[in-house]
Amino acid sequence: MPRPATGRKKEAILDAATVEIAAHGYHGTTVAMIARRAGVADGTIYLYFSNKEEILISLFERAMDLFTAQGARELAGLPGPRERLVRIVELHLELVGADRDLAIITQVELRHSLHFLDQLSRDRVGAYLQAMAAVIAEGQACGLWRCDLDATFLAKAVFGVLDEMATDWVLSRRNTRLQARADAVVGFVLGSLRPQA
Amino acid sequence: MPRPATGRKKEAILDAATVEIAAHGYHGTTVAMIARRAGVADGTIYLYFSNKEEILISLFERAMDLFTAQGARELAGLPGPRERLVRIVELHLELVGADRDLAIITQVELRHSLHFLDQLSRDRVGAYLQAMAAVIAEGQACGLWRCDLDATFLAKAVFGVLDEMATDWVLSRRNTRLQARADAVVGFVLGSLRPQA
Amino acid sequence: MPRPATGRKKEAILDAATVEIAAHGYHGTTVAMIARRAGVADGTIYLYFSNKEEILISLFERAMDLFTAQGARELAGLPGPRERLVRIVELHLELVGADRDLAIITQVELRHSLHFLDQLSRDRVGAYLQAMAAVIAEGQACGLWRCDLDATFLAKAVFGVLDEMATDWVLSRRNTRLQARADAVVGFVLGSLRPQA
C-alpha cells in the first residue's frame, strides 16, 4: 500500500480550501468544511497550518509561487520590453483565468481586511509591481513608451486594468474565458504607453 | 416641540460604523462596538437596520448617492466628453480621497465576499460604469478617442486604473492626498484613449 | 413580577459553580455545566465573568470577604491575644466547616497550579497570616507565649495545623463536623506556644 508522499495531505487541504472558500467565502467556510472535503479529520488541519488564516495565506503563496516561476521562465527568452510586457499581460489573464475558484479567492476573498491586504500587498504584489515597472522603465529608456509619467505609476495603472478585468470576469456569470480579453487588454495597454504627440 | 429629525440616529449609526469598520474590518467590528460609538443601545441598531450587513450596504449607498448627486451636478454644465471624463476622473479621486475611513471601506472591506461584491457591482457600480461608458462612446463618436475598442471595455479599464490608485493610496502609510495624483491619472487616461496611429 | 435584584444572577452562577466544581473538580467542570445548574445560558456567564478562571477566583474572594468581615467583627471585642487566637482557630474551623462544597474548593481545587496558588497566597492568605502573626506577637510581648521563635513562623505553623485539619476533614468520608475538632486544635495550639521551660 503506497504511503502518501509527503505534502500530499497538505496539498489536499489547500485544494479543498480553495473550493470551499470560493463557494462560501472565507468567513462562511469553517475549518470542519475544509477538513471534510479534504478527507481528513479536523485536527489534521492543524498539523499543517497553525490556524485558519494561514490556510488562506498559503493558498495565495502557492499560487504566487507558480505565477512567479511561470513568469520568470516565459519572460527569460523574450527580446524586448514590448514582448515582455505583452507576455506579462497575457500570462496574468491566462493564469488568473485558469482556475476560477482560485481567482475568486485572489480577486475577492483576499481583500477582506486592511491588515490582510496590506500584508500581501507589501510582499508578493509589491514584487510583481516592481517587476512590471522595470519592464516599463526599459521601454521608456528605448524611447518606446511615454516618459512623462513615472514607470511605477504606469505599472500600477496597468495592474489596475488587469485586476479590474479579472474581477469583472469573476463576477460575470457568463461562461466566458478571461484569456479571451487578452487582445483587447494588450491593445489598450500598448496604446496607453505610446509617447505623447 | 421639535421632534428630532427622523434619521438623525440612523446617521449617527452609519458614522460610527464607518469609523469602526475602517479601524477593525467588517468582521472585526461588533454591533455592540458600533452602538457604543453611536451612543445608542445595541437593540436600537435593529430599529434602523435589519441586520449587520445592511449597515455596510447602507454605508455604501449613502456614499454612492452623494457621489452620484455631486457627479450629476458637476457634469451637467460641461461642454464635451473630454471635459466630462476629466471631471469624472478628478471627482472620483477627490471624493474617495476626502474620507479615508470611508475609502478603506469602499476599497477594502466591501470586497470581502463574492456574494456581496456581486450585489454591489450589479447595481451601483454598474450604473457608474455605464455612465462612464456613455461619455467614452460620445468621445468615440466625435472621433476624439480610439474606436477599435468597445466603450464598455474602455470604461472598465479606466475604472480599474482609478480603483487601483485609490486602493494604493489607502494602503500607503504615507500622508499623501489621493487628489494629488489626479493630473497623472488624467494624463494616463487621455493618452490611453487617443486614436491609434 | 419582581425583577431580580442586581447581582442575583451573579450569585446564582457562583453558587452553581461551587457545587459543580466541588463535585467534579475545576477541570472536570465545564462552563456549560455551571450555566445549566445556574439556570442561565452559557453566554450569560460571560456577562459576569471574563473567563472560566475568574469564576474560581470570585468564588474564593467572596468566601474570603465573608471570612474577613466575620473575623473583624468577632475579634473586635476580645480583650487579649489568647482570647483572640482561640477565636481565630474556632472561626477558621467553623467557617471552613460550614460549607463542605466550598471547603473542597478552598482545600483542594484552589491549589491546582503554582501560578494560581501563588497569586492567592500573596494576596488574601498573606493578609490572613499577617493578622495571625500580629496576635501572636502581641502574646509574645506580654510574655504569654514563647519568644524564641519568630511570630511569622509561628503563624505559619498554626495555619499549617488548621489547614491540615480542614483538608483531612474534607477528605474524610465520615459525616463528622469540622468544628468538633476545635477544642483539640485549641489545646494543641496553645500548648505549642507556651514559653520554653
Next chain:
Amino acid sequence: MPRPATGRKKEAILDAATVEIAAHGYHGTTVAMIARRAGVADGTIYLYFSNKEEILISLFERAMDLFTAQGARELAGLPGPRERLVRIVELHLELVGADRDLAIITQVELRHSLHFLDQLSRDRVGAYLQAMAAVIAEGQACGLWRCDLDATFLAKAVFGVLDEMATDWVLSRRNTRLQARADAVVGFVLGSLRPQA
C-alpha cells in the same frame, strides 16, 4: 549485546514529566511536551504508562518509595521516640527541599482534584501519618509527650506544620533552602508535644 535496562526509558519519562509539570502545571503540560523532553515519541509514553494521570501517580510513588526507604534506613538505628521524631522532621524537610521541581509537584500539582488527593491520601500519606503517629504514641507511653491529645491527631498536626513549611518554601521566590528551617520546626514540634503543666 547489553540490552538496555528495562525502565531506563521509563525513568527518562518520569524525569521529563517532573520538569515539565513543575514548570507548567499538570493541565498545562501535554503528553507531547513530556515525550519531547524525554527524547521519545509520543506513542512510546503509552508503552510505559496507560494514561497521562498514571505518569503523575508514578512520579509521586517513585518519590514516596525513596522517601520511605530512606526513612526506614535512617530511623532504624535511633534509640528513642524523641530522636526518631526529630529525624522525621529533618528528613521531611531535607527530602522535599532536595528537588524543587518535585516539591512543586507534591506541594501543588498533586492537590488538584479531590478524587486524586483522596486516592493518594488514603494510601501513601496515610502510611506516613501512621508511622509518625506510632512514634508519637511511643513518646506518650514514656511520659515524654502530652497524652491529653490523640497520637493520630498530633501526627496530623505535625504533618500540617511540615506541609505548610514546604508549601511556603515552594511559593517563596527567595532562594532559601527548606532545610534551613529544620531547627525552628523541630523546636516548634517538640515544644508543642510537651506535657501540659
Next chain:
DNA sequence: AATGAATGAGGCTTCATTCAT
C-alpha cells in the same frame, strides 16, 4: 422609540490516545 440583559448556536482549536508501519 429605546433599552440592554439575555440568549444559544456554532466556530476554532487542543490534545490524549491509537495504530499502521
Next chain:
DNA sequence: TATGAATGAAGCCTCATTCAT
C-alpha cells in the same frame, strides 16, 4: 519496542439578534 501522523471529541468563548420592560 518504537514511532509519530492522524484522529475526533469536546471545551471555551463570541456575538448577532431578540424581547420584556
